Amino acid sequence: MLESEVPQEGNVTLGGHRKGVYARGDDGKIQLVQSAGWEVEEIVTRQAVDDLNRMAEDARQRVLAGQTSALEYHMHKARMDLPLLSQTTGLWQWRIRRHFRPDIFAGLSPAMLGRYASVMGISVEQLKKAE
Amino acid sequence: MEFQHSQASHCESGVMSAMLRHQGLPISEPMAFGLSSALSFAYLPIIKINGLPLVAYRMPPKFIIKGLQKPLGLKMCFETFRNQEAGTRRLNELLASGNIVGMQTSVFFLPYMPEDLRFHFNAHNVLAFGRDVASGEYQLSDPVFDAPVTCPPEALQKARFAKGALAPKGLLYYSTGKPSMPDWTKVIPKALKKTTRIMLDTPVPIIGIRGIRRLANAIEGLAAKNDPAQAKMFIGQVVRMQEEIGTGGGGFRFIYASYLQEAAELLARPRLNELSENLVDIGDEWREFALSAARMIRDREPLALAALADKLRRIADREKAFFLDLRRAA
Numbered sequence: 281m282l283e284s285e286v287p288q289e290g291n292v293t294l295g296g297h298r299k300g301v302y303a304r305g306d307d308g309k310i311q312l313v314q315s316a317g318w319e320v321e322e323i324v325t326r327q328a329v330d331d332l333n334r335m336a337e338d339a340r341q342r343v344l345a346g347q348t349s350a351l352e353y354h355m356h357k358a359r360m361d362l363p364l365l366s367q368t369t370g371l372w373q374w375r376i377r378r379h380f381r382p383d384i385f386a387g388l389s390p391a392m393l394g395r396y397a398s399v400m401g402i403s404v405e406q407l408k409k410a411e
Numbered sequence: 412m413e414f415q416h417s418q419a420s421h422c423e424s425g426v427m428s429a430m431l432r433h434q435g436l437p438i439s440e441p442m443a444f445g446l447s448s449a450l451s452f453a454y455l456p457i458i459k460i461n462g463l464p465l466v467a468y469r470m471p472p473k474f475i476i477k478g479l480q481k482p483l484g485l486k487m488c489f490e491t492f493r494n495q496e497a498g499t500r501r502l503n504e505l506l507a508s509g510n511i512v513g514m515q516t517s518v519f520f521l522p523y524m525p526e527d528l529r530f531h532f533n534a535h536n537v538l539a540f541g542r543d544v545a546s547g548e549y550q551l552s553d554p555v556f557d558a559p560v561t562c563p564p565e566a567l568q569k570a571r572f573a574k575g576a577l578a579p580k581g582l583l584y585y586s587t588g589k590p591s592m593p594d595w596t597k598v599i600p601k602a603l604k605k606t607t608r609i610m611l612d613t614p615v616p617i618i619g620i621r622g623i624r625r626l627a628n629a630i631e632g633l634a635a636k637n638d639p640a641q642a643k644m645f646i647g648q649v650v651r652m653q654e655e656i657g658t659g660g661g662g663f664r665f666i667y668a669s670y671l672q673e674a675a676e677l678l679a680r681p682r683l684n685e686l687s688e689n690l691v692d693i694g695d696e697w698r699e700f701a702l703s704a705a706r707m708i709r710d711r712e713p714l715a716l717a718a719l720a721d722k723l724r725r726i727a728d729r730e731k732a733f734f735l736d737l738r739r740a741a
Contacts (some may be wrong), residue, residue: 281660281695295525298557299657300420302441302665304691310669312420312440312659314557320698320705321655324647327708329527331644332461359519359530361461368574401520401569 283313291317293325332359343410349385350410351376351396358400368399414511414540416552416559420659420666422536423475424449425554426513429538433511436483436590440554445670446598447478448605450663452730454617454626458576463648466626468662470609472534472577476513476584482598485590491580495572498581499564503542505585511540511552515582517573523553523560532656533577555657595677603674603741606667610734620731627723634716642716646704654701661694668694682740689733696726 281303298314305311336356342348355365366373379385379392390404397407414433419425424444431438444450449470456464470478479485492498505512517533518524540559541550548561562570571581610619617625626649633642652662659666668690675683700722706712707719 281665281691281698293525293527295527297525299555300418300557301660302420302669303660310441310665310672310687310691312418314418318654320650320701323705323709324650325527325655327644327647328461328530328651363459364461364531364575367576370574399574 283311286313286315287318288316289319289322291319291322291325293317293322293329332356340410343382346382348380349382350408351385352380353410354396354400354402354407358402360400365396365399369395371395414552417554418557419554421469421657421663422554423472424666426536426538426552427475427479429552429554430511430513430586431479431483431485431590434586434590436592438483439669439673441666441669442673443475443479444663444666445606445674446482446602447475448602448609449475449478450606450667451609452619452622452662454622454629456617456629460648463645464629466649466652468653468658468664472515472536482593482602483590484588484593485586486588487584488587490583492572493580495568495581498571498583499568502539502583505583506539506542506549510585511538513538513584514567514571515579516567516570517575517579518570520566520570520573521553521562522566523556523562528655531573531575533573533575533579595674599674599678600741603737607734607738607741610730611738620727620734623723623727623730627720627727630716630723631720639714642714643708646716646719647708650701650704653697661697664690664694664697680740686733686737686740689736693726693729693733696722696729700726 283303283305286301286303294317298316300312301315302310303313336353339348339353339356343350343353362373362376365376379388393404393407397404400407417429419428419440421440421444424440428438428440428443431443451468451470453467454464455467458465476487480487490501492501502512514537516535516537517531518535519529519531521529538552539549540552542548543550547564549564549567551560551562553560571579573579613619616622630646633645636642654660668687671683671687671690675681675687700719703712703722704719707714
């Protein structure tokens with residue numbers, strides 16, 4: 281890649297940040313050049329983020345319909361999946377899945393709610409509501 | 412001595428290069444990367460991230476920090492903590508006594524990261540070089556940013572003690588003792604040979620050139636599953652690992668090419684310059700692969716998994732020839 285070919289496409293996913301890439305300058309030396317983003321990166325990052333958002337939105341709809349608990353919504357919102365949530369909380373996956381049932385989620389102890397909230401980086405109050 | 416921040420493309424090599432520079436040993440980021448033989452390729456179908464296999468273009472985390480110890484006569488001290496408060500206390504102690512401290516963190520909890528890039532990746536390296544006593548905020552040098560950043564203590568503690576795969580456990584590292592200028596004629600050829608061994612001779616079929624072929628087969632195999640949405644997620648993940656996750660472009664191929672240029676000069680071996688150009692071409696091919704994958708994801712091109720797989724096989728052939736040449740040149 282030549283220095284003049286380094287993409288400067290202003291990706292929204294970079295949030296105004298400029299990343300460093302290596303490219304060859306006019307003198308033939310390869311050096312660090314700032315890039316405002318490449319469309320390719322934006323496409324794949326948006327793809328991953330959109331997929332996570334889609335799952336969160338889907339879960340939110342099911343919370344409103346009373347089919348799942350707010351826990352599932354917040355899991356997706358925190359960009360986690362079941363294996364990751366299980367690893368971070370140290371709970372069995374089947375136990376977490378059981379907590380996806382609204383009636384069981386409603387009866388969880390504050391300590392258990394706190395365990396979920398802390399790994400997601402939110403408060404217990406936020407965890408209880410799907411918004 | 413006042414700490415000088417400078418931007419890098421990759422977190423671990425950037426942290427090490429900054430740390431060494433601070434100790435009076437001017438080592439560039441590509442040199443830190445190359446000297447520790449960090450270039451690689453690995454297709455790890457057993458390790459899943461959100462249900463998709465892990466693809467890596469470099470050796471595992473901490474490889475650079477550890478790999479630089481021997482050639483530079485560097486002594487690194489690593490500390491992890493069970494107790495979060497103890498980890499924070501120790502960090503404050505080290506900073507108060509004038510150290511600069513490397514840390515392993517989770518990107519998800521770092522508030523200064525762009526929202527869209529905050530995934531659960533637990534092996535991001537940053538340097539702490541100061542702390543504002545009044546507010547308790549840390550001054551961090553995050554190598555992938557162009558200027559130093561600040562981070563509130565609660566967020567940093569969360570990031571250092573995130574759980575899950577590659578959990579940092581509050582890892583801190585700092586150097587004890589001064590690094591010395593190495594004998595380039597010894598350490599560079601050794602590092603080059605190690606990289607060729609990793610790429611050509613690793614006895615498992617998922618690492619090195621064979622790993623690239625294995626990935627090509629896996630991509631081709633997606634066609635039989637008849638699930639285009641899933642196939643797009645898969646190739647998107649590969650491209651993300653290659654371009655988005657701090658690789659300096661082309662899955663670390665360009666940064667390694669820069670290292671080869673430096674090596675050519677230090678050893679007065681023009682042959683390494685030719686090889687460097689060759690590797691830049693290979694890096695460009697990786698980027699072409701990324702471009703067509705992205706176009707397929709957005710339906711600007713029909714999804715042709717066999718064509719993508721063929722591209723990867725062509726890259727594998729070229730890399731094989733390249734690393735054989737590099738072995739002869741080393």
